[in-house]
Amino acid sequence: MSFKYPTSPLLSQPENTPEESVCSLEKRSRQCTDTPLFCECIQIVEVPPMKNVDIVLIDEGFGGNDSHTFHIHGYNASILGRSSFAQPITKAEVVYLDRNKQLHRNFVNPPRKDSFVVPNKGYVILRLFTDNLGYWLWEARSTGISAGMSDPVMQFLLKVGDRESFLPVPLDFPTCGNNKHPDMVFETN
Numbered sequence: 179m180s181f182k183y184p185t186s187p188l189l190s191q192p193e194n195t196p197e198e199s200v201c202s203l204e205k206r207s208r209q210c211t212d213t214p215l216f217c218e219c220i221q222i223v224e225v226p227p228m229k230n231v232d233i234v235l236i237d238e239g240f241g242g243n244d245s246h247t248f249h250i251h252g253y254n255a256s257i258l259g260r261s262s263f264a265q266p267i268t269k270a271e272v273v274y275l276d277r278n279k280q281l282h283r284n285f286v287n288p289p290r291k292d293s294f295v296v297p298n299k300g301y302v303i304l305r306l307f308t309d310n311l312g313y314w315l316w317e318a319r320s321t322g323i324s325a326g327m328s329d330p331v332m333q334f335l336l337k338v339g340d341r342e343s344f345l346p347v348p349l350d351f352p353t354c355g356n357n358k359h360p361d362m363v364f365e366t367n
Contacts, residue, residue, distance in 0.1 A: 179218075181332070199219055228308060234276065238268055238269065248294055248296060254291060257303070258305050262298060311339040
């Protein structure tokens with residue numbers, strides 16, 4: 179699934195984003211029903227507010243040797259753990275290692291960052307305290323396939339809380355239309 183920006187701000191104008199364009203890690207968007215090989219959608223990962231949330235990002239390492247630098251908006255994450263392996267590793271293998279407590283976590287003064295590297299053939303374990311409600315963009319800044327070339331940036335939105343927990347939008351708050359520069363618009367509707 180490739181990330182597709184919403185056409186207007188989700189926080190202040192949620193009614194302008196069609197539900198069929200939203201997807202998650204578990205569910206493809208309805209717009210992608212007929213496109214099994216390629217899907218463009220607004221990928222949202224929902225988390226509850228006011229909780230410690232651990233997120234494990236994995237680079238399986240199949241097909242390349244590039245690591246990925248991620249940047250998160252709205253948060254500094256505690257980096258609890260990070261490591262790489264000698265050969266490619268699957269998500270299932272990392273989940274198995276984690277469930278068997280074989281991924282080391284540092285809980286004593288872990289570094290806090292808004293940008294971090296997910297090593298090739300490895301993982302990074304992050305912890306967030308979800309006290310900043312709203313929609314927050316996560317983006318991989320380096321998704322190069324070879325030196326001097328890059329493919330589309332990997333992105334998703336972290337939704338912290340729900341509509342009822344967000345601050346109300348002021349009555350006279352300005353609205354806007356499509357937030358894409360004309361050179362970035364690929365669809366014609």
